[in-house]
Amino acid sequence: MTDARQTAAIIGGGVIGGGWAARFLLMGWDVRVHDPDPEAERKIGDVLAGARRALPMLYDVALPDEGTLTFHNSVGEAVTGAAWVQESVPERLDLKHRVFAEIQSHLDPEAVIGSSTSGFKPSELQQGAKDPTQILVTHPFNPVYLLPLVELVPGDTHDPRAVAWAEEVLTGLGMAPLRVRAEIDAHIADRFLEAVWREALWLIKDGIATTAEIDEAIRMGFGLRWAQMGLFETYRIAGGEAGMRHFIEQFGPALAWPWTKLMDVPELDDALIDRIAAQSDAQSGHLSIRELERLRDDNLVAMLRALRQQGSAAGAHLNAHEAQIAPAIADASPLVTVRRTVPVDWTDYNGHMNEGRYGQVFSDAADFVMRLVGADADYIASGLSYFTVETTVKYLAETHAGAPFHVVTQVLEGAGKKLKLYHEMRGEDGTVQATCEQMLIHVSLETRRSCPPRADVEKKVEELAASHGAGA
Known part of the structure; x- marks a missing residue:
């Protein structure tokens, strides 16, 4: 199961099924949904709209390219070719048994079936199944697209390889699988x-x-x-x-x-x-349900980002996942140094991004350039770095929570101790929202005074400046 893009089938598109669909889709999986409810497409669309707004705000890098969402008229059509099936139908054991039988009559034997059940044990779900080892409990918490916990209950009848792969998939989705060591009603x-x-x-x-x-x-x-x-x-x-x-x-x-x-x-x-x-x-x-959901999501984003800043609990988990999905540091033209979404805790009483946060954005852009030229964490640990000594920021257009943006950076000067950068923060439509001219000076962290860069770093800075037309 090493395809570049995997396919997940969601059987049951209610609140939980819709949340699963959003989680898979926004983490780059193609998603097929089956739900007999004629309103399923609209309801999942509402959940997905909330997820598209909230989930990217948890991360300081862009999420993977979104997968393709399709809706299907039958279970068989939805699950054929899927690597993962998430069952989220109502909590009736007879209904789940019928659904599992239909799923397994069309499903690849190597695929995994996860059940969102909050109460049934795996042994109960597996009764009469064509292949009991294919069925696991993967019980999430609402909203599935934000909360990381998922209770993974294999039961006594399971394939260790399927369980290991399930853990890998769930972790790759940004979730935190908790392996429940023994069957028990309602799990933990x-x-x-x-x-x-x-x-x-x-x-x-x-x-x-x-x-x-x-x-x-x-x-x-x-x-x-x-x-x-x-x-x-x-x-x-x-x-x-x-x-x-x-x-x-x-x-x-x-x-x-x-x-x-x-x-x-x-x-x-x-x-x-x-x-x-x-x-x-x-x-x-x-308050309407949508208003309550938005309030809940904004609060969770702010709390989880606060935990990220401390590297604690669920925040530490998010930091580790961001490191997995962050793009590799590489030169490109144009040089995009930041690509992310404005988080809700960056906005002020006027409803737009606070001016102090622009400094964070351009600082992150400069950090990207530093890593690109070799002034990375190891370089800083050796006692050398670049310090910002001057910035000139111009605020040109408003931006709000949930808005995607990117920063394009140009090296204006790169010689000796000096590294001068020009940043443009651009919205999704290319509108320039802010600019920053930034002067950095190379320093010794031991003396806290300026000093020449290490030869290899200086060479990379000069090469990058030349490629950007500095001095032309």
């Missing part, structure tokens, strides 16, 4: 969610809290901690210098206290359902 993450959900139902039924108050308790407190540290690391810190043992000694006895009702579930009768629905309407009913 949803068991936590179910526990919180049950307790929340009791808090509402007993009149202790509303939906808004419960959500506020999560998002303003432990939810943010969990996003970066998880459960046990959070509690280890709560134990102070003595660590987890001290935490358990202090708070372990609380497990015997009647704090929760997790072993007792309230009946979801009409009265409780009406109360929850009314409170949720009061909390969020003034």
